[in-house]
Amino acid sequence: MAKKFRHFWLKLIFFFSVIGPGIIAANADNDAGGISTYSVVGAHFGIKMLWVLFLITFSLAVTQEMGVRIGLVTRQGLGGVIRENFGVRWTTFAMVTMLIANLGTMTAEFAGIGSAASIFGISKFIAVPLSAIAVWFILYKGSFKTTQKIFLVFSAFYFVYIINGFIIKPDFGEATMALIKPTLELSAPFFLTLIALIGTTITPWGQFFIQSYVVDKGLNIKHYKVEKAEVFLGAFITNIVSFFIIISTAYTLYKTGVKITDAKDAALALAPIAGQFATLLFGFGLFVASMLGAFILPVATAYAVCEAFGWEYGFDRKWHEAPIFYGLIMFSIILPAILVLIPGLPLIKVMLLSQDVNGILLPIILIFVLKIINNKNIMGEHVNKPIGNIIAWLTVIGIIAATVVLVISSFFYTF
Amino acid sequence: MLYFSGLINTKVLDSTDVVVGKIADIAIDIHKQKDFPPLLGILVQKNKTESIFIDHSKISSWSHGGVTLKNNLLEAVSQMPNGEALFLGKSVIDHQIVDLSGARVVRVNDLQFGPVREAMSLLAIDVSTSGLFRRLGFGFVANRTKPNLLQWKNVHLIGDKIKIGVGRENLVKLHAADIANIVEKLNLKQGSMLLSSLDQATAAKVLEEIKPSIQKIMVQSLGAERATAILEKMSMDELVDLIQLLPARESREIIEKLPVEKNISRMKKILEYDEDTAGGLMTTEFIKAHMDTTVAEAMNQIKRDSHQHRSIHFVYVVDDRQHMLGVVSLRRLILADNHLQIKHIAKGIKRAPVVNVNQTVAEIATVMTKYNLLSVAVVDDSKKLIGIVTVDDIMRCLVPKA
Numbered sequence: 001m002a003k004k005f006r007h008f009w010l011k012l013i014f015f016f017s018v019i020g021p022g023i024i025a026a027n028a029d030n031d032a033g034g035i036s037t038y039s040v041v042g043a044h045f046g047i048k049m050l051w052v053l054f055l056i057t058f059s060l061a062v063t064q065e066m067g068v069r070i071g072l073v074t075r076q077g078l079g080g081v082i083r084e085n086f087g088v089r090w091t092t093f094a095m096v097t098m099l100i101a102n103l104g105t106m107t108a109e110f111a112g113i114g115s116a117a118s119i120f121g122i123s124k125f126i127a128v129p130l131s132a133i134a135v136w137f138i139l140y141k142g143s144f145k146t147t148q149k150i151f152l153v154f155s156a157f158y159f160v161y162i163i164n165g166f167i168i169k170p171d172f173g174e175a176t177m178a179l180i181k182p183t184l185e186l187s188a189p190f191f192l193t194l195i196a197l198i199g200t201t202i203t204p205w206g207q208f209f210i211q212s213y214v215v216d217k218g219l220n221i222k223h224y225k226v227e228k229a230e231v232f233l234g235a236f237i238t239n240i241v242s243f244f245i246i247i248s249t250a251y252t253l254y255k256t257g258v259k260i261t262d263a264k265d266a267a268l269a270l271a272p273i274a275g276q277f278a279t280l281l282f283g284f285g286l287f288v289a290s291m292l293g294a295f296i297l298p299v300a301t302a303y304a305v306c307e308a309f310g311w312e313y314g315f316d317r318k319w320h321e322a323p324i325f326y327g328l329i330m331f332s333i334i335l336p337a338i339l340v341l342i343p344g345l346p347l348i349k350v351m352l353l354s355q356d357v358n359g360i361l362l363p364i365i366l367i368f369v370l371k372i373i374n375n376k377n378i379m380g381e382h383v384n385k386p387i388g389n390i391i392a393w394l395t396v397i398g399i400i401a402a403t404v405v406l407v408i409s410s411f412f413y414t415f
Numbered sequence: 416m417l418y419f420s421g422l423i424n425t426k427v428l429d430s431t432d433v434v435v436g437k438i439a440d441i442a443i444d445i446h447k448q449k450d451f452p453p454l455l456g457i458l459v460q461k462n463k464t465e466s467i468f469i470d471h472s473k474i475s476s477w478s479h480g481g482v483t484l485k486n487n488l489l490e491a492v493s494q495m496p497n498g499e500a501l502f503l504g505k506s507v508i509d510h511q512i513v514d515l516s517g518a519r520v521v522r523v524n525d526l527q528f529g530p531v532r533e534a535m536s537l538l539a540i541d542v543s544t545s546g547l548f549r550r551l552g553f554g555f556v557a558n559r560t561k562p563n564l565l566q567w568k569n570v571h572l573i574g575d576k577i578k579i580g581v582g583r584e585n586l587v588k589l590h591a592a593d594i595a596n597i598v599e600k601l602n603l604k605q606g607s608m609l610l611s612s613l614d615q616a617t618a619a620k621v622l623e624e625i626k627p628s629i630q631k632i633m634v635q636s637l638g639a640e641r642a643t644a645i646l647e648k649m650s651m652d653e654l655v656d657l658i659q660l661l662p663a664r665e666s667r668e669i670i671e672k673l674p675v676e677k678n679i680s681r682m683k684k685i686l687e688y689d690e691d692t693a694g695g696l697m698t699t700e701f702i703k704a705h706m707d708t709t710v711a712e713a714m715n716q717i718k719r720d721s722h723q724h725r726s727i728h729f730v731y732v733v734d735d736r737q738h739m740l741g742v743v744s745l746r747r748l749i750l751a752d753n754h755l756q757i758k759h760i761a762k763g764i765k766r767a768p769v770v771n772v773n774q775t776v777a778e779i780a781t782v783m784t785k786y787n788l789l790s791v792a793v794v795d796d797s798k799k800l801i802g803i804v805t806v807d808d809i810m811r812c813l814v815p816k817a
Contacts, residue, residue, distance in 0.1 A: 075602030088550040310522020
């Protein structure tokens with residue numbers, strides 16, 4: 001018996017040791033921008049957008065898998081591969097695109113911290129600067145990896161939404177139908193939210209992050225099958241959570257017609273499970289999710305840019321050896337933090353709009369990825385199969401089409 | 416000054432100033448001259464589908480406005496070069512190289528050309544941000560900032576097979592620890608390629624200096640066959656540490672392939688001990704002598720076996736059953752008369768500190784610091800001498816990040 005028990009623990013340890021890029025990247029997708037976007041999707045449009053979530057689960061799995069494959073074959077980050085195959089100009093274009101998207105996401109993280117703080121009655125003017133300093137200090141002095149793991153454990157908070165989703169007793173038949181039955185509403189807010197939904201699920205930074213992660217972990221093509229399974233599992237898990245956040249808000253807030261204007265409104269969706277503690281629970285979850293994103297993003301940004309342009313990088317370098325690396329990390333913490341401190345800024349809107357920026361810029365990065373993964377000179381026998389190409393291109397076309405519709409419909413809409 | 420960024424995609428004109436195409440790539444000769452490799456020719460894109468090679472001898476002038484041929488195009492078309500040519504746009508520009516003068520990995524932003532003994536040649540490699548600006552078309556910014564130029568002889572290309580040969584002789588001039596840092600910085604494929612391009616003795620020294628997590632991956636990516644060739648040149652303690660990192664099947668595979676003189680029973684002995692104890696840290700390779708060995712014999716033994724040892728600070732004196740009797744420092748040995756016997760110059764066991772095989776790193780460090788030792792003998796419970804711990808092993812434990 002004792003032996004069997006030990007065996008079980010060994011198995012568990014093994015399982016946690018293989019939790020890798022796929023699950024981490026997917027989980028980090030549910031950051032401040034994610035949690036607020038999914039809440040708004042459910043609260044403002046009910047279950048109308050579930051079919052989009054269903055489709056982009058495949059897109060997420062496929063695009064992340066492509067990132068893993070490029071990483072395993074080239075043993076370089078996406079920035080480096082773009083640089084070696086597209087030259088300086090295209091690299092600059094890709095990097096500026098990523099930088100804008102990431103600064104947007106960082107702004108969302110600080111907006112999330114500000115909103116969470118307001119739930120606990122703390123002013124954002126105190127919470128945001130303190131968190132920014134904490135992020136910088138821990139990245140600079142502490143261990144990035146340990147911190148990342150701690151927050152990952154905290155982000156198990158999302159399972160609250162799954163339980164909540166059962167407690168509210170939604171009409172699962174109806175919800176399942178909504179997963180496969182496309183519904184469109186030809187209005188600017190609908191498309192704005194739809195693009196945010198895509199942009200928070202599949203992100204430009206996620207593409208860079210997953211590739212660097214497999215390279216840093218020293219995995220090679222032998223590990224491909226395991227990693228592929230892990231990435232698919234990660235995409236599935238993260239969107240299960242997203243599904244439950246959406247139905248949690250859809251069957252509470254949407255039913256009663258509550259529009260989300262600040263974090264307290266979104267928190268009401270958790271009332272069935274947490275009662276009067278719903279706001280506190282939501283506040284905690286939002287804070288943890290925001291901090292997790294705030295840790296990962298500056299580093300992911302600085303790594304990609306420095307790798308592409310050949311500047312020194314890494315925490316084992318000193319300030320004077322890698323000034324641009326540290327400078328970029330600092331810049332992508334300070335600028336978004338300052339933006340969030342603008343008085344009277346509607347934080348929920350900031351979080352949603354930042355995901356729109358991500359969504360609109362995503363096709364640019366995905367096209368680079370597709371160009372690379374279909375290049376025989378780079379990928380050899382590991383070029384994309386038709387099914388992967390079809391799903392990825394449909395994603396790209398879908399986002400571009402949605403963006404075009406958004407632009408046109410916004411002419412007929414007064415915000 | 417001519418730059419790659421200024422030449423690429425510019426017009427190629429024939430002697431009558433008719434545009435015949437644009438420059439798609441520039442090739443250099445990597446065999447002729449080491450310091451400033453001469454340009455071999457240019458790859459010219461005639462139209463969307465057709466490209467031709469033009470030899471440098473057919474070109475009358477080079478400038479950022481375009482390249483002019485001596486004659487007409489038909490006469491200039493040359494045979495595509497093979498082995499000796501390196502196409503700069505394809506395999507140097509935008510790629511990573513090793514800057515040997517700074518022992519670091521950098522990315523090539525631009526290349527500088529100029530005439531050397533009347534032949535247009537590659538003068539320098541620009542790895543600075545000003546090179547980036549020039550590529551982006553912001554020449555005015557580039558001219559205000561200081562370029563960081565590397566000489567061809569001071570770089571090592573990384574990547575496919577043809578490139579790995581360039582600059583190798585210079586690479587080995589670096590300290591093994593610096594090469595190790597470079598390997599750590601590269602991706603796995605490039606790193607293992609660089610490692611296997613070194614001679615085995617150097618590769619072994621480099622592998623010893625690489626941090627354990629990367630060591631492990633490196634050995635796995637080299638494969639048992641090639642890894643063993645390098646591993647057998649490593650010192651015993653480092654080898655054992657490395658083998659401990661590997662999964663059981665792979666370590667068995669490597670142990671089986673190792674030559675007999677890397678005594679497997681000795682290796683297994685080290686494997687039994689805890690990693691943080693004297694037993695786990697020690698190497699079983701050291702110079703030993705008997706009491707009646709003469710100084711001359713001991714010196715000869717050192718000269719003969721020195722290649723097996725990373726460092727030699729002491730000769731250890733043992734009896735027939737390997738019991739530790741004393742030590743002789745290298746200094747005493749050198750100063751002593753050749754005909755003297757070891758027993759005349761050895762420090763007895765009472766004055767020669769030893770550590771027990773189960774003592775911890777901190778305890779060993781204390782002993783070594785107290786007695787100012789560069790290496791200390793390790794004995795088992797029956798006072799048999801089984802190995803030595805050197806100061807670098809201790810330092811590695813105390814300052815793991817260096």
